[in-house]
Amino acid sequence: MAGVEGHIRIRQGDGRIVGTHSHPELTKNQSLVFGTLNRADGPLTAYAILDLLRDEGFRAPLQVYRALEKLLDFGLVHRLESLNAFVACSHPGCSQHHAVAFAICETCGNVLEFTPDAALKDLSKWAGDCGFSPAKTTIELRGTCRGCGQAATN
Amino acid sequence: MAGVEGHIRIRQGDGRIVGTHSHPELTKNQSLVFGTLNRADGPLTAYAILDLLRDEGFRAPLQVYRALEKLLDFGLVHRLESLNAFVACSHPGCSQHHAVAFAICETCGNVLEFTPDAALKDLSKWAGDCGFSPAKTTIELRGTCRGCGQAATN
DNA sequence: ATACAAGATGTAACTATGTAACACTGATGG
DNA sequence: CCATCAGTGTTACATAGTTACATCTTGTAT
Numbered sequence: 001m002a003g004v005e006g007h008i009r010i011r012q013g014d015g016r017i018v019g020t021h022s023h024p025e026l027t028k029n030q031s032l033v034f035g036t037l038n039r040a041d042g043p044l045t046a047y048a049i050l051d052l053l054r055d056e057g058f059r060a061p062l063q064v065y066r067a068l069e070k071l072l073d074f075g076l077v078h079r080l081e082s083l084n085a086f087v088a089c090s091h092p093g094c095s096q097h098h099a100v101a102f103a104i105c106e107t108c109g110n111v112l113e114f115t116p117d118a119a120l121k122d123l124s125k126w127a128g129d130c131g132f133s134p135a136k137t138t139i140e141l142r143g144t145c146r147g148c149g150q151a152a153t154n
Numbered sequence: 155m156a157g158v159e160g161h162i163r164i165r166q167g168d169g170r171i172v173g174t175h176s177h178p179e180l181t182k183n184q185s186l187v188f189g190t191l192n193r194a195d196g197p198l199t200a201y202a203i204l205d206l207l208r209d210e211g212f213r214a215p216l217q218v219y220r221a222l223e224k225l226l227d228f229g230l231v232h233r234l235e236s237l238n239a240f241v242a243c244s245h246p247g248c249s250q251h252h253a254v255a256f257a258i259c260e261t262c263g264n265v266l267e268f269t270p271d272a273a274l275k276d277l278s279k280w281a282g283d284c285g286f287s288p289a290k291t292t293i294e295l296r297g298t299c300r301g302c303g304q305a306a307t308n
Numbered sequence: 309a310t311a312c313a314a315g316a317t318g319t320a321a322c323t324a325t326g327t328a329a330c331a332c333t334g335a336t337g338g
Numbered sequence: 339c340c341a342t343c344a345g346t347g348t349t350a351c352a353t354a355g356t357t358a359c360a361t362c363t364t365g366t367a368t
Contacts, residue, residue: 027316047353060319065355081235082292084325084354086292094187101277103286115279121257126270131300132257138236140292141277146285181345198321214348220328224345238325238354 026069032056032087034069034076041083042109080104080111082140087111101139107148177201179228186210187221188230196263197239234265235259236294241265256291261302 024033031138035142036052037044044052046064058064078087080102091100099120103112108151116139127134144152180188190206191198198206200218211216222240225231232241234256243254244267253274257266270293279289298306 029317043244045354047355057318061317061355062357063317066316080186081294101280103281103284103288105286106289112284114284114288116273116276117269118276119280122270122272122276123293125270126233126273127257127295127297130257130266130268131303132259132266132297133258134295134297135260135304136296138292138296139277139296140285141281141288142290142292143281143286143288149285149287166329183346199325211347216328216348217346220345 006128027067027070029058029063030067030070032058033064034071035085037071037077038136040088043080043083043087043111045083045085049086075081078102078113080140081138082142089113098138099137101141103127103143105142105145105146105148106142107152110145112145164279179248181224182307183212183217183221185217186212186226188225191242193238194242195236197234197241197258198257200238201239202221222286232256232267233278234294235292236296241267243267253291253293255295257295257297257299257301259302261306264299266299 007101012054027066032053033049036049046061046068049068050058050061050064053064067077068077076089078100079085080087083104087102089100099115101114101116101119105111119139120137123130123134123137185270186207187203190203200215200222203222204212204215204220207218222231222233226233230243230253232243232254237258240254245254255268255270255273257268259265272285273293274291276286280286286291
């Protein structure tokens with residue numbers, strides 16, 4: 001894979017080291033996008049990521065979308081379908097959890113990621129009964145988190 | 155509400171009857187959009203609806219989005235977040251089922267609507283434990299339906 | 309070494325999806 | 339009569355995502 005030496009360092013074409021990360025196989029652009037999502041305290045749209053990376057030389061949305069596609073493949077990033085936005089996975093080593101759920105607070109914008117095992121099992125059962133083979137499962141709750149709900153009733 | 159007489163007939167501003175439907179409170183544009191979704195054999199995007207209604211005088215996306223917003227409120231239509239598309243509710247009198255799930259076949263485009271009670275209960279339990287108040291729940295399975303799966307292995 | 313294949317990147321143009329702002333109409337209720 | 343409100347029509351705009359094409363880098367086979 002291009003731009004990677006050993007497990008950690010990322011180099012540009014001229015050999016200059018431009019960044020490090022804990023995941024061994026990220027290219028420069030993937031690393032920049034992943035870093036941006038990790039630093040963010042909530043979901044970001046692709047265009048928001050683009051704006052945050054202008055200083056790093058990003059110019060076109062495709063640079064973001066291509067990196068996001070790989071990061072989604074790796075399981076490092078999730079897409080929130082109801083927001084057209086992306087978040088870094090909050091599980092330590094998330095590659096396993098290909099099915100996950102999100103609770104999105106519409107007041108403060110924070111997102112909670114969780115794994116609703118019983119719900120996923122029920123959906124799998126339904127799928128099996130119907131002969132449907134799910135490739136990806138999207139579960140998103142839009143609503144109000146505890147903090148915002150309390151603030152509203154005070 | 156404008157454009158409605160009694161329970162059934164829909165009139166334009168000049169009093170001319172332009173359509174009928176089984177839901178008593180739809181305006182002309184709402185009725186046209188709902189009819190289009192009902193006739194379709196799968197989900198439609200807002201712009202696809204717009205194109206199908208050009209002959210009826212539709213000119214701008216807002217005419218579609220405004221109708222869809224009301225139809226979503228009434229529970230007559232669902233939005234598929236992972237497709238940015240809309241479907242007529244397939245339940246007889248759907249207003250009750252504010253939480254529903256979809257299985258979307260990525261091969262043939264067909265959508266199955268179902269109500270996964272156990273999954274919804276599990277998600278409600280999780281929300282209760284976390285103090286999260288869900289306003290809307292999105293559950294969408296992307297994958298392959300029975301027919302398309304069988305066709306692929308033949 | 310050299311040549312080739314595959315993956316990654318850069319850029320411009322374009323399509324698709326969704327909203328803001330403003331004007332106008334017709335019904336309803338004082 | 340007049341105010342109000344939901345619905346409608348229209349223009350322009352904002353946001354989200356893709357196609358097409360060229361270049362570069364790296365790994366691999368010869």
